Amino acid sequence: MYEKTYPDKRFSHTLEFLKKHINTSESILDLGVKNPFSKIMISEGYTIENTTGEDLDEDHSAIINSPAKVVTAFEIFEHLLSPYEVLKSIKCNKLVLSIPLKLWFSSAYRSKTDMLDRHYHEFEYWQLDWLLEKTGWIIKDSQKWTNPVKKIGFRPLLRQVTPRYYIVYAERV
Template identity: 60%
Template sequence: MYTKLPVKRYEHTITFLQKVLPAPATILDLGIRNPFSEIMEQNGYTVINTDGEDLDVLPEIVKKHNVDAVTAFEIFEHLLSPFNVLKLIEASKLIATVPLNLWFAKAYRSKTDMWDRHYHEFEDWQFDWLLEKSDWKIQETEKWTSPINKIGFRPILRKFSPRYYAVYATR
């Protein structure tokens, strides 16, 4: 069913998750069920996903379940106002990843899917500030690159420029 999985990104993400929130734990994972939901379950987590609701319009969805933590892997960049969702989360732990803004590449925008677009691509300090303004205390962060096997100036820069930013925060 899934042919092009971002294996390295998933490996980094599960390693970060296991470090900051060891299994077993019950997680509300923002976004529809996806291959990473299955990876989390294979690693001992109980995962509840949202059903594809527009979190800008219905941010209160995050209050629907009593969970140990909320995860948001590659979600906040799609929202016009991630602040509203972050403010309403009742769980005491948040693990999130966001794509970092790369000076040599524009924000992602699918040419075929009108919903698969990034409204935000963050600088690390911007995402930190967003979390702090919504009452989260950052406990741990990590960055990693996203190299691609192509020839050119941008592919070379991708080997050295961090693309993803992971944050563990608590209330």
Template identity: 60%
Template sequence: MYNTLPHKRYRHTLDFLKKVLPAPATILDLGVRNPFSEIMEQNGYIVYNTLGEDLDLVPEIVKKHTIDAVTAFEIFEHLVSPFNVLNAIESKKIIATVPLNLWFSKAYRSKIDMWDRHYHEFEDWQFDWLFEKSGWNIKKKAKWTSPIDKIGFRPILRKFTPRYYAIYAEK
């Protein structure tokens, strides 16, 4: 199963999750059900997802379930104010990942889907500060690259420059 995960980021995310929150555990995964929700379930987690609500407008949705932790895998970069969601979470644990701001690549913006855009692409210190300011204590961090199999200057930089940043924090 592990070696057949479709993306390097899935392998790294699952490894990070297992280290900081071993299964079995009940998780509220922010965002609609997705392939990684299924991967978490296949690895012993009980997963609830939000249903596509605009978390900027209804951050209180994070209080709906009794859970062990909240996960937010590549969600906060889509929000205008991730602080409000982080502040509303009552769970004592959170595991989150974001794409890092890369100096050689602009923020992602889908031309087709108005919701599939990055309002923020954080630097690691900004993401840390967001958590600390909203009352979380960061316990563990990790970064990994996201190389792509193309030729060019940016693909070479992606082999060495971390693209994803993960945080485990507690209240």
């Protein structure tokens, strides 16, 4: 449905999933600095506040002090050393998060120029499910999708059929 509006498949799927579970009347704390998807959420009628770039492994104050009814975390948990602590610090009862899945045929992402742009965790879906359960969340819905690339080769072929992204909607127990 959103494929025509947003050229990035990930944004299309994420927006469709968000709309399925979160009403535009619910305020959102989006973990991470403002980004292209934050702008999309605002253009779709959501009221969001982003964290400001603080190290969420060290500083949970934005999460603890937020009056938001929903927390979203799109492709951020893989950058954290301790996503367990972040998940425990969330005070609201609704969570929508997505992660890139670990690919057996590709090593973890690491930027050579940006020391913060690295994946400390590349989860398999069951690992994220377990982490959510252990931190008091119940998964109500989830979805996986592929991320094909326009290249020729064995890895691009595998990307056609191997899920790359995983998104969940969870509620606090």
